[in-house]
Every structure is written in C-alpha cells, then in structure tokens.
Amino acid sequence: xxxxxxxxxxxxxxxxxxxxxxxxxxxxxxxxxxxxxxxYWTFTLGLCFANAIVILAVxxxxxxxxxxxxxxxxxxxxxxxxxxxxxxYLGVSLLVSLPLAAVAGGVLGVLFAYPSxxxxxxxxxxxxxxxxxxxxxxxxxxxxxxxxxxGLYVKRDAIPGVxxxxxxxxxxxxxxxxxxxxxxxxxxxxxxxxxxxxRTSAPAAESFGVRRGWARLSCMAASGGIAAIGGALLAFSxxxxxxxxxxxxxxxxxxxxxVVSLYSxxxxxxxxxxxxxTLVPLVLAGAGNWVPILYGGALMAVVLGANALxxxxxxxxxxxxx
Amino acid sequence: xTAALAPARPLEVQGxxxxxxxxxxxxxxxxxxxxxxxxGLIGPNGAGKTSFFNCLTGLYSPQVGxxxxxxxxxxxxxPTGRAALGxxxxxxxxxxCPELSVVENVMVxxxxxxxxxxxxxxxxxxxxxxxxxxxxxxxxxxLTRLGIAEVADESPSQLPPGVxxxxxxxxxxxxxxxxxxxxxxxxxxxxxxxxxxxxxxMKLRAPDLALVVVEHDMDLxxxxxxxxxxxxxxxxxxxxSPAQIRSNREVVKVYLGDDDA
Numbered sequence: 001x002x003x004x005x006x007x008x009x010x011x012x013x014x015x016x017x018x019x020x021x022x023x024x025x026x027x028x029x030x031x032x033x034x035x036x037x038x039x040y041w042t043f044t045l046g047l048c049f050a051n052a053i054v055i056l057a058v059x060x061x062x063x064x065x066x067x068x069x070x071x072x073x074x075x076x077x078x079x080x081x082x083x084x085x086x087x088x089y090l091g092v093s094l095l096v097s098l099p100l101a102a103v104a105g106g107v108l109g110v111l112f113a114y115p116s117x118x119x120x121x122x123x124x125x126x127x128x129x130x131x132x133x134x135x136x137x138x139x140x141x142x143x144x145x146x147x148x149x150x151g152l153y154v155k156r157d158a159i160p161g162v163x164x165x166x167x168x169x170x171x172x173x174x175x176x177x178x179x180x181x182x183x184x185x186x187x188x189x190x191x192x193x194x195x196x197x198x199r200t201s202a203p204a205a206e207s208f209g210v211r212r213g214w215a216r217l218s219c220m221a222a223s224g225g226i227a228a229i230g231g232a233l234l235a236f237s238x239x240x241x242x243x244x245x246x247x248x249x250x251x252x253x254x255x256x257x258x259v260v261s262l263y264s265x266x267x268x269x270x271x272x273x274x275x276x277x278t279l280v281p282l283v284l285a286g287a288g289n290w291v292p293i294l295y296g297g298a299l300m301a302v303v304l305g306a307n308a309l310x311x312x313x314x315x316x317x318x319x320x321x322x
Numbered sequence: 323x324t325a326a327l328a329p330a331r332p333l334e335v336q337g338x339x340x341x342x343x344x345x346x347x348x349x350x351x352x353x354x355x356x357x358x359x360x361x362g363l364i365g366p367n368g369a370g371k372t373s374f375f376n377c378l379t380g381l382y383s384p385q386v387g388x389x390x391x392x393x394x395x396x397x398x399x400x401p402t403g404r405a406a407l408g409x410x411x412x413x414x415x416x417x418x419c420p421e422l423s424v425v426e427n428v429m430v431x432x433x434x435x436x437x438x439x440x441x442x443x444x445x446x447x448x449x450x451x452x453x454x455x456x457x458x459x460x461x462x463x464x465l466t467r468l469g470i471a472e473v474a475d476e477s478p479s480q481l482p483p484g485v486x487x488x489x490x491x492x493x494x495x496x497x498x499x500x501x502x503x504x505x506x507x508x509x510x511x512x513x514x515x516x517x518x519x520x521x522x523x524m525k526l527r528a529p530d531l532a533l534v535v536v537e538h539d540m541d542l543x544x545x546x547x548x549x550x551x552x553x554x555x556x557x558x559x560x561x562x563s564p565a566q567i568r569s570n571r572e573v574v575k576v577y578l579g580d581d582d583a
Contacts, residue, residue, distance in 0.1 A: 182444045188454065189443035190429065190436045197419045197430050204417035207379055208497070209405035209434030218440075 023267040027177060034169055042169040044278060046237040049172035051257065052274030053179050053230030057223045058258040059265055059273075060183070064192065065219035066199040067120060071128030072227050073250035074135045075105045079228030080235035080245070084152035085145065094158040094171065094236045098229065105228020106221040113220035117213050132251040136243040151242025154235045172233040179226055180267045186222075187265075195219060253277055260302045262314065276302060330357035330530040331392030333378070333501055338387035340373055340556075347373045348384065348556045357500070358529045362547035362564075363536045366577055369553040371536045372414060375503050378534075379411050380404045391501065405434050408500030412490040412507060418478040424489045425474040428461035431496035464492040468522045484515025488522055501532045508539040520545055544568065552577060 034042050054076045061069050079101035086097035116127050139146045146152065158167055186192050198205035198215045206212065235241045254277070261273030276298075284294045306314065333355040340348040348370045355361045363371050376382040378389060380401040389396040391407055399407065410431065418427045436457060442450025465471040468488045478486055487507050494502055507523070508516045516539060523546045526533055537543050543550060544564040552559040552573050559577075560570045567573055 185446055186444050189450065190433050190438060190454070190457065191440065191443045193419075193422055193426050193430050194433050196421050197427070200419040200421070201413075201417035203381060203401075204413060205430070206381075206401040207405055207409070207411050208431050208493070209402045210430070211402050222440075 023180070026267060026271070030173055031170075034166060039165050042165055043237070044282065046168040046172045047234065048271070048274040048278040049169075049176045050230050050234035050237050050274075051254075051277045052176050052270040053172070053233065054227050054254055055230075055257040055261055055273040055277065056179055056183065056265060056270045057227035057230060058254050059261060059263040059270070060223045060226060061219060062258065062263045063265060064195040064199065065216065065223075067219075068125045068255065069128040069223075069251070070125050070248075070255055071131035071251050072223070072254050073246045073248075074131045075108060075224040075227035076231030076234060076250070076254075077135055077139070077241075077246035078104050078108050078224075079231030079233075080241040081139075081146060081152070082228065083232045083235045084147075084154050084241045087154055087156050088152060091156075093156045094154070094232065098175075098232050101228045101232035102225045105231070106225035108228075109220035109222070109224025110217050112224070113217045117216045129248065129251070132246075132248045135246055139243040139246075147242070149243065151240055151245070154239050154241065158236065168237045168239075172237055175229060175233045176267070176270065179229060180265070180270065183226075183265045191218060256299060260299065260306075262306055272302075330500065330532075332356050333532050333534075334388075334390045335378075336388045336390075338374070338377060338384050338389065340370075340377055340382055340384045346556055348377070351387070351553075351558050353551055353558065353561070355501070355532045355534055356549075357532045358527070359548040360523065360527055360533045360535060360546050362543040362550040363534060363553065364538070364540070364543055364550060364567075364577065365553035365559070368555070370556040371553055372505055374553065375411065375505050375534075375536060378404075378501075378503060379409055402434075408498075409503070410494040410497060410499035410501070411503040412487070412494050412505055414505045414509060416478075416483070416486045416490055418486060418490060418493075420477060420479045422478075423475050424470075424478060424481070425458060425461045425465065427478065427489060428464055428493045428496050429457045431464075431493040432457045432460055435497055461492070461496050464496040465489070467495070467525060468492050469518070482515070483510045484512070484518060487511060487515070487519060491522065491526075495526060500530065502526070502534070504533070504535045504537075506536055506538065508537055508542050516542055 030045075033045070037045075054072060057075065058069055058072045061067055061072075082101040082104045083094055083097045086092050086100060090097075112131060116124060119127055140148055143149075157164060158171055194205060194210040195215055195218065197208075198210050198212060202212055205215075234245075238245075257273035257277040260276045261269040264270060264273070280295060280298055281291070284291050284298075287294055335351055335353040338348055338351040339346070351374065363374065365371055373382060377384045380396070380399060380403070384397070394407060396404060396407075418424075422430075436453055438450040438453045441447060442453070462471055462474055465474055468491060470485055470488050470492070473481055473485055473489070478489065481489070491504065491507065494504070504523075508519055511519060520542050523533075523535065535543065535547065547564060549561065550564055550567045551561045552567060552570075554576050560567060560573050562570070
C-alpha cells in the first residue's frame with residue numbers, strides 16, 4: 001500500500017470547527033471597545049462591521065461559486081431599503097425587518113441567478129455590473145416609495161432602553177459574529193461540499209447528482225441573503241438609506257474589500273476588508289487630490305503584503321479552506 | 323426507491339453511434355454489461371473508450387442507438403438523473419476538490435442520497451448533524467474498503483497519485499452504485515500502486531454491481547476482468563474472456579502486439 005505524506009508534514013484539509021481563539025479574543029476586545037472609545041469610533045466601527053458582512057457575501061460567491069460580482073451593492077441595497085420601508089409602512093424595527101431583508105436578498109439572488117445561470121467569468125461579472133448600474137435609476141423611478149434622492153430614514157430603536165449609539169455598534173457586531181458562525185457551520189454541510197466540488201470539476205459533481213443550475217442559484221441566493229443582512233445593518237447604523245449609498249462604486253469597493261480580505265470567510269479576514277473599506281477613506285480624507293493615489297497605494301500594499309505572508313498565516317486569515 | 327435498493331439489472335447498449343461534425347467517434351456499438359462481473363474496455367488511443375463512457379454517463383448524447391439499464395431507457399436522462407439511477411464514475415484525470423479533505427470528497431458521493439436542507443446547512447440542527455455523521459461513517463467505510471482510511475482527513479493536494487485514484491474510486495462506490503465506470507484508473511501509477519489498485523478492484527466485485535474499467539494496463543485488465551471488449555477507431559473489434567482476447571489475432575494485430583500474444 002502506498003502511504004500518504006505524514007500528517008505532521010501535510011496540510012490538514014476540511015472544515016474548521018467553531019471560532020478560533022484569535023476570533024474569540026478579537027470578539028471580546030470588540031465587545032469591550034465602546035467602554036474605551038468615543039462615539040465617533042463606535043459609529044464608524046458599526047459601519048465597518050456591517051460592511052464586513054457584505055464583504056463576506058462577495059467572498060462567498062468567489063469561494064463557493066468561483067465567480068466575481070461587481071454588483072453586490074444591489075443586494076445590500078435590498079436589505080437596507082427593506083428595513084427602511086418596513087419601518088415607514090409597517091412601523092416595525094430592525095429586529096422584525098432583518099429576517100425580511102435576508103429573505104428579500106435571497107429572492108433577488110435567485111431572480112438574478114436564474115436567467116444568468118449559464119454565464120460565467122467576465123460575462124457574469126459584467127451582468128452583475130449592469131445590475132449595479134441600474135439600481136440608482138430604479139430607486140429614483142420609484143421615488144414615491146423610496147424617497148428619491150433624499151432617501152429614507154431609519155430612526156426606530158431595535159432594542160428599547162439601550163442608547164442608540166450602543167445599538168448602532170453592537171447590533172452590526174452581533175450580526176457579523178452570527179454570519180461568521182453560520183458560514184463556519186455551512187462549510188461542513190453537504191451543500192458546501194457539493195458547491196466546492198462543482199466549482200473545481202463540474203462533470204465530476206454532475207456525475208454524483210449535483211446540478212450546475214442548482215449550484216448557481218444556491219450560491220447567489222445565500223450570498224444575496226447575507227449581503228442584504230449587511231445592508232440592513234448598514235442602514236440601521238447610518239440611520240439613512242439613499243441611492244447615493246449604493247452606486248456602482250459601492251459594489252466595486254465591496255469587491256476591493258473582498259480582495260483585501262483574501263476572500264476570507266473568517267471574522268479576522270472580513271474585518272480587515274471592512275476596516276479597509278470604511279476607515280482608509282476616512283484616514284486619507286485630508287489628502288485632497290492625493291486620495292485616489294494613496295488609496296490605490298494602500299490597496300496594493302495590503303494585497304501584496306498579504307501575499308507575502310507565510311502560507312500558514314494566510315490560511316488562518318482565510319479561515320481555513322473555503 | 324433508491325438506487326441502492328433496486329434489483330441488479332444489466333446495462334445494455336445497442337447500435338450506439340456518436341459523431342462530432344463529420345468525425346465518427348463511435349459506430350454501431352452493441353454491448354451488454356452484466357452485474358456481478360468486471361468488464362474491461364480496451365483499445366488504442368482514440369478508439370473512443372472515454373467517449374463511450376461519456377455516452378453511458380450522459381455527458382455526451384449519441385445520435386443513434388439505445389442505452390438501457392434494465393427496462394429504463396437512458397438516452398434522454400441527464401447525468402444527474404443517471405446518478406440517481408445508480409451510475410457512478412471516476413475520471414481519467416483525478417477530479418477531487420483540493421479544498422475538501424479526502425473524506426469530504428468521498429462524502430459528495432453520498433449527496434444524492436442525502437436529505438438535509440438549507441436550514442440544516444446553516445444551523446446546527448439535529449437532523450443535519452445526524453446525517454453528516456452517518457455520511458462520514460459511510461465515507462470512512464468506503465475508504466477502509468480500499469485500504470486508505472488513514473488519509474481520510476488529509477488534503478488531496480498532499481497525497482500521491484495512487485492514493486488519489488483510490489480516493490476517487492471510494493467516492494464512486496460510497497453511494498453503493500449499480501453501475502460503476504472507472505476511466506483509466508491506473509494512469510500515472512507506478513507498479514506498486516497498480517498492484518494495490520488491482521487488489522482494490524477485485525474487492526469491488528459484487529453481485530449487484532456492473533463494473534466497467536477502461537484501461538491501457540493489460541496486466542491489470544487481464545487480471546481483474548471477467549469480460550473484455552476491444553474498441554478500435556470507434557468500432558467494437560472483439561469481445562470475450564481475457565484468454566479469448568489475448569488469442570484474438572485482430573486484437574493482437576491492432577492493439578496488443580506480438581509480444582503479448
């Protein structure tokens with residue numbers, strides 16, 4: 001019998017279990033942060049956590065679908081507007097409208113994936129881009145409901161009796177934790193294994209009964225639902241939604257955030273992406289015309305620096321395999 | 323009823339022809355593959371062996387002829403539908419996912435028999451956990467049957483070709499198929515690995531399994547097969563037992579060569 005490479009020398013594959021110590025330590029530190037940081041930072045970090053969730057949705061498509069999306073701002077917008085419209089017309093808070101937002105994002109994912117199920121690569125990326133380009137016009141067309149250029153406000157407290165400032169921080173943080181845990185559990189599921197195999201070898205997966213159409217629809221539905229959760233929390237944290245929040249550039253920057261996070265589905269990786277997306281523009285805000293150059297330089301530094309990291313560190317950042 | 327519970331049925335191919343444009347890849351193939359036997363399919367490169375496999379699994383659609391599993395006609399059944407009928411296969415080039423461990427790759431072979439839904443996928447619900455544990459046990463049993471259980475949690479990227487071939491066969495048998503198609507399982511293996519493979523294939527012989535092996539390694543084919551079919555430029559040249567094939571002058575002339583006669 002031919003023997004395998006000894007386990008000590010080999011990379012153990014397979015699904016990671018639970019949150020690692022680094023994730024738990026980071027979570028504890030973030031949970032204590034509002035006691036030390038001011039309102040500006042808790043507000044900004046709340047946005048960062050919500051962005052990190054949407055970045056996870058983009059990374060989900062890359063990891064499980066093997067495709068790139070330049071239109072995930074649309075799914076985030078669906079979540080954000082679901083929360084705002086539910087508050088405006090139904091008078092319900094985020095805790096009620098968040099599941100609705102997730103379902104709406106998932107449904108849009110299916111509606112987009114079905115006609116585009118035979119597209120891949122650059123053609124699918126362009127299709128997602130078209131989605132992002134169309135969104136602001138659609139929102140303005142229905143301005144009677146969506147509030148037009150001004151958009152809508154999200155003012156209702158989710159947890160009565162808790163200060164708005166803390167809600168804006170802790171709810172996105174809890175959402176991020178929940179999504180990361182759900183994704184870690186998902187990795188061990190038969191659906192995740194089937195998606196990973198069909199991404200690697202479609203004929204092999206089909207010969208075991210896994211259909212390509214199912215894979216595309218499932219991937220986009222799950223990703224759309226996650227992005228909508230992020231968008232809903234983004235709307236809650238920023239207290240407002242408007243077409244300007246979800247332009248093509250929003251989708252492009254979400255993809256940038258996913259690249260910076262190394263398409264990670266881990267807490268640390270998604271936070272790196274979220275921080276890059278949320279904080280770097282703020283840090284560079286005073287640089288005037290140099291902003292695009294410095295932003296591009298920072299992006300290159302992060303990506304090239306991450307690629308230079310040892311494989312074991314990268315694997316950890318990426319949250320293990322898939 | 324699942325494929326695993328269905329009675330053993332022969333796989334019958336009649337008048338099968340396949341062409342791409344004006345290129346006739348397969349012409350008028352008639353063949354019966356019986357359960358309980360190991361059937362070999364040999365022939366020179368370009369004879370149409372893999373194309374024939376792809377017709378059986380539904381990846382290619384033949385223009386003429388019929389394929390039946392018992393009374394079920396398969397021409398219009400897609401690959402996923404044939405998987406549900408109990409078809410399973412390995413590939414000429416190893417098609418394992420490097421991001422899954424070996425045992426997880428094998429567990430995909432049980433996907434069509436699994437019922438856990440999306441809620442089970444995202445949430446730690448009892449049904450999903452039970453099914454996942456049962457699937458892992460079945461996958462480990464398949465790996466054990468082929469003698470490679472010790473690599474269950476390894477990444478395929480860390481393993482030698484012989485073990486990868488066996489892992490792929492383990493995935494193919496995990497779902498207890500009725501028809502198992504192995505496409506050049508000994509390709510790229512050294513002599514020790516090929517001997518391991520030969521032993522593993524003989525262990526797979528079962529009354530309810532029709533096993534077809536495409537292979538160039540004549541020692542392996544002659545050792546494990548009960549019946550051998552020889553293809554040449556898309557036509558069935560000969561059929562018979564290993565001894566009959568070895569002594570067939572046409573087969574010796576076009577494929578085996580004088581030294582093997």
